[in-house]
Amino acid sequence: MRSVLKTCRAIGLGTAVMASGVLALSSVGPAVAKDSMRGWNIHVEDYPVSHGVEQFLKDVSQQADGRVGGKIFHGGVLGSQPDAIEQVRLGAIDFGVFSLGPMGQVVPETNVVSLQFIFKSMDQMYRLMDGEAGAAIDGDLQNKGLVALGWYDAGARSFYNSIKPINTPADLGGMKVRVMNNDLFVVMIESMGGNATPMAFAEVFQSLKTGVVDGAENNPPSYESTNHFEVAKYYSLSEHLIIPECLCMSKKTWDTLSADDQAIVKAAGKASAEYQRELWRARETQSMDAVKAGGTVVNTIADKAPFQDAMSSVYDKFLDENPDLTELVDLIREAD
Ligand code: BDP
Numbered sequence: 001m002r003s004v005l006k007t008c009r010a011i012g013l014g015t016a017v018m019a020s021g022v023l024a025l026s027s028v029g030p031a032v033a034k035d036s037m038r039g040w041n042i043h044v045e046d047y048p049v050s051h052g053v054e055q056f057l058k059d060v061s062q063q064a065d066g067r068v069g070g071k072i073f074h075g076g077v078l079g080s081q082p083d084a085i086e087q088v089r090l091g092a093i094d095f096g097v098f099s100l101g102p103m104g105q106v107v108p109e110t111n112v113v114s115l116q117f118i119f120k121s122m123d124q125m126y127r128l129m130d131g132e133a134g135a136a137i138d139g140d141l142q143n144k145g146l147v148a149l150g151w152y153d154a155g156a157r158s159f160y161n162s163i164k165p166i167n168t169p170a171d172l173g174g175m176k177v178r179v180m181n182n183d184l185f186v187v188m189i190e191s192m193g194g195n196a197t198p199m200a201f202a203e204v205f206q207s208l209k210t211g212v213v214d215g216a217e218n219n220p221p222s223y224e225s226t227n228h229f230e231v232a233k234y235y236s237l238s239e240h241l242i243i244p245e246c247l248c249m250s251k252k253t254w255d256t257l258s259a260d261d262q263a264i265v266k267a268a269g270k271a272s273a274e275y276q277r278e279l280w281r282a283r284e285t286q287s288m289d290a291v292k293a294g295g296t297v298v299n300t301i302a303d304k305a306p307f308q309d310a311m312s313s314v315y316d317k318f319l320d321e322n323p324d325l326t327e328l329v330d331l332i333r334e335a336d
Helices: 002-010 015-020 048-063 081-090 108-114 122-129 132-143 183-190 201-210 220-225 259-293 305-321 323-334
Strands: 034-040 068-073 095-099 146-152 157-161 176-179 195-198 215-218 234-241 245-250 297-300
Touching (some): 034 081, 048 068, 048 095, 048 146, 081 146, 081 245, 108 132, 108 183, 122 132, 146 259, 176 183, 183 305, 201 215, 215 234, 245 259, 305 323
Parallel strands (some): 034 068, 176 215
Antiparallel strands (some): 146 245, 157 215
């Protein structure tokens, strides 16, 4: 929260504007047409994120009478996620849908949502991201050259592997587990005695197949759409991470838009997030059905408390290293 207050103060915005989530920076830079934006997306074309962002582009182009528009490149063809985040910050790519997981390496404040079990439910996550927590994180992203247009759903991440069902943290002992590129996730796996391997999303299938790693963790739609279920058939519902995703625009691109176009882009971003969330819920069920039909053995975890206990060392380390983020962590933890 402190950082969003600081940002707003630095650019002379009142709290009313801040609360509306619209940081009207239109006075910065000339208002030029931006009809050929390029967007980055890691997912295949038929995926809730992909449909959400296509909808965003359609709305923007219609409402801005073609002054603003562009194309989204699916399947990570514009590069890996950490590279794409840099490219969007630099303005070489105009926008993208990023998991706040890898974002933590660039915007450390976003690590707060990568803490295990921090959100109590999807609804609570939506409320917080659409409210105070999202506004604070948007301020931190803006300081690093990114403007949040909408928060997409990425469900809850669970462990999967090719060896056995996971029921207790000890089951992960000695297991080689792929994680997203963020030190926080390395510590998370180590807290349970596993060996963490940070790796690009695109490499995981082959690494599971050849035994470079034994397992990974992800939500059901990603586990299914990447065919990881074919090479790692035990899916254990730990649901240890609920990490929202950001439809983020480069601040460089944003600053070239007129105030009217910024408002259109912002509204389209928010609407696309609402659409994506609906699609997400349906896809989660479909993906679960598909992987089970494909031979996945799904197990629920009767008691998640031992996972929470094991991972509490991650919290302690994080708060020791980032005392200024205690306020944001508490805001989320204490919310209903
Ligand atoms: C998916 C996210 C995607 C990440 C991927 C991963 O939507 O942004 O790159 O997980 O595990 O759920 O790398």
